[in-house]
Amino acid sequence: MKLTVPTMLTLLRIVLIPVLVLVFYLPYKWTNFAAAFIFALASITDWLDGWIARRYNQYSAFGAFLDPVADKLMVATALVIIVQGHHTVWMALWAAVIIGREIAVSALREWMAELGQRARVAVANVGKIKTVVQMVALLCLLYSVTPDSQARADIWLGEQIFRIGDWLLAAAALLTLWSGFEYLRVAWPVLRDDVRS
Template identity: 75%
Template sequence: MRITVPTILTLLRIVMIPVLVVVFYLPYKWTPFASAAVFAFASITDWLDGWIARRYNQYSAFGAFLDPVADKLMVAVALLLIVQVHPTRWMALWAAVIIGREIAVSALREWMAELGEQARVKVASIGKFKTIVQMVALTCLLYQDRWLGLPIFSIGEWMLAAAALLTLWSGWAYLRAAWPVLARDARTDIG
């Protein structure tokens, strides 16, 4: 197994998950800022590991497997923390949509890979845009406080709603791309 700089950054992101949880529950005034900073740093490492891998051709099979796992774990944990502290029906709905879509798309990708059709469900630009909106939203929601008079938490709520809608849209795009294979296999199973 080859350990590359992008893989080290991905492993760092996984290590930061328990750090986020511990910091989130600290009883200090600076806790929201520290939680947002930990999450923002993890989000930046997500972008950075991909950039380094492409720029310096530092790909590895282990890194390709681990990167989406780290991303999904970090987002799911952040959503769970936020919903626990702000248990509104909208917050829970957006979290359920985002986590549910991640599980469904991961299963779809795995199944398509088994069929040798993984190229049909590669990451699209809408998925990348969704990720940016989602990461900024979660950073705002973890921060919670006002900043320069701006209602950061409210901005985060609206951005999380937008991220959930983009999540549905990108999930639909993945399903549409995979549909010819799904339909072909359904006909094969019936016939």
């Protein structure tokens, strides 16, 4: 199997996951910057691998499989460590909604692929907006949340950045529900017909 540049960028995103966790829990004042930087770098590689694949026609079946897996792993990991650092009911609820939707949509896509209807559940515009809002929210929260639930008083505008991230995560969760409903709405006629047969 030949590794393309987009696939190597996707693999880098997976390698960055344990690095993100390790850096988040280091007992230094600069770790919030480092954790946010690592997540930002992973987000940029997510955009960049797709752009390179389209621009230079470097598609591969392995890359197509690995890219969404890497995205979901990075987002789920970020959500888990943020909830551990700021364990409130609302933060846990938003995280559960986002992770649960990712699992449900992945299962739906697999089911549709088995029925030969995968193209019907392609990424919609609301899903792309959700992704942007979610990435910005997680970036803000990784910058402003600590592993021990203590506020970072030494961070410039840390509390305001946390509030922005908190509200954006709630918006991302609502967009997640909306996009999940859209996926289900498009797939429902095929699923209904398959159940009847």
